[in-house]
Amino acid sequence: MTKFNIKRASIIVFACGLLTACSNENSSDNSNKAILDTVSLSNKNFALAYQDGNKIVATSIDTMKQISFGGATDPAISPDGNKLAYTVNDTAGHRTIWVADMENKSQLQLRVNNDNYYQAVWSPTGNSIAFNIFSDAKLWKIGIIKTDNTGFVILDSKSPVNIYAPTWKSETELIGHDLVNLYTFNVSGKLIDTKPISSLIGKNFSIASSNRFFYSKDGKKLIFNAGNADVLDGLIGPSEAIYCVDLASKKVERLTPKGMQVSYIFVTADDRIFYSGAEKPFTQSKIYVSNLKGNAKLVVDRGTNPTGTLK
Template sequence: MKFNIQLAFILIAGTVLTGCSNQQSATGDSKAVLDTVSLSSKNYALAYQDGEKIVATSIDTMKQISFGGATDPAISPDGNKLAYTLSDSAGHRSIWIADMENKSQGQLVVNNNNYYQAVWSADGNTIAFNIFNKQNLWKIGIIKADNSGYVMLDSASKINVYAPTWKNEREIIGQDLTNLYTFDLSGKVTDTKPIAGLIGKDLTIASSNRFFYTKDGKKLVFNAGNNDVLDGLTGPSEAVYVLDLASKKVVRLSPKGINVPYVFVTADDRIFYSGAEKPFTNPKIYITDLDGNNKIVVDKGTNPTGALK
């Protein structure tokens, strides 16, 4: 079975160039279509989901490139590559990388049919992701962007580990709803922290909630469920918070009245998140800093990731 991936390059000025690239996969049939590319230098600052397509854009949104049929956008720190998830009709998921300079796409091959949601290391050389192993457990995988050096972290334990992020270029963190774990790149658990002891009992964590260490390692940025009652919202409300590890103080960064199911923090401590206000049908993308200075950057979108400045 194959992924049949067609690339159509349309210059915004009106000149049309077309091409195609067929990549092999054992997981099923799917499609990701690159449909627009700007005339200016292909160095992008932000990638996000817009309905059934992924958009990569400059921070001022003046230049854009989009992919149809893909999810889980992850822009590389240099802004030149985009990792994303493809799903087939059987529910299999795999991660692919598009080089936005030479217009090529290729699959990360880890001999598995359910791995998704890539997260780049700060140097852009390695990707972490969630992977479903043969024991029906969620684990964290890491692999080089050139498809070498694959490792499944904590592969022998009997716990699920969700939502990987990079603490630094040598360590990765993930959570199992109860504890926050730190792994080295060999897969060894080097630190375990009870989540309730970090964030208190008034906030709740789901498997999709991610924790990010700040660049200095002294704070954690995360999104979590809270006790806010938002009229018209189905399900619990979530917000973005920052925890000072020394003082144990938790401060809310996103404004009240906005439900925030997704947050991403760059290695230079810029915080992107998607959130919606009442009637909760038009999510927007925001950027904030560690002091809670919020600004809307995209009027419609979800699941943002950012490149380094």
């Protein structure tokens, strides 16, 4: 196991008592407090990970325990809440993914013989991690590796197509897109399905490489964030919102309100939608959790890029 390099990131563990002390001494400063909703989060030790400025935070509702990583991005909490994957950017411009065990504080780097891979996504069981990787062919592809650092494979490595924003459809299938088509792969790297995005969601949306698509647990719905025609004061480019399409009827429902800019979405394997949204462009982004009907709860009053555990 690789030892953690203090130059790459720092770990601060906030016990319950320290959180209470910070709250009492600085009652007007909420920067060190996670304001969580007991209905929407599990009772595991760690239930949510998110970005807070230049650090990432994993936090719990039951113990009010936090782990904070400086110098890291793209937090991805494992489905069981015990591990955290994250991206480290070094001074040479390299991006690599590390995995931390949040109980014993051990860390390891995912070894894929590459210096530009980022944004980990855990499989539903937590046994594998997918990510975007810049291949030797100078194309963006999806990489997969088991959490014990074995079984690395690049999906559809021979095609001349960039694939962005990987997510898991099931433990054995993943999806990604090239702005035009939605692709489904099996874990051995074979392309098994291609669908034009417009045939699934219609032609009223603009798709960026950062937009992600998630299948619902039953496979009957597709949840995604995308650009729309809303005009928000001060925003250059499309406003983004979260939508859910019924794949049988093709009916698309908007899940986030007009006026909110939503640039990040994460859907758990049990169909909870975590997202970060700002009520006005360039204002403080907050973290919410929603069901497939759009019923949302505020979970953190300052943060971006959330991921959540299973219940």
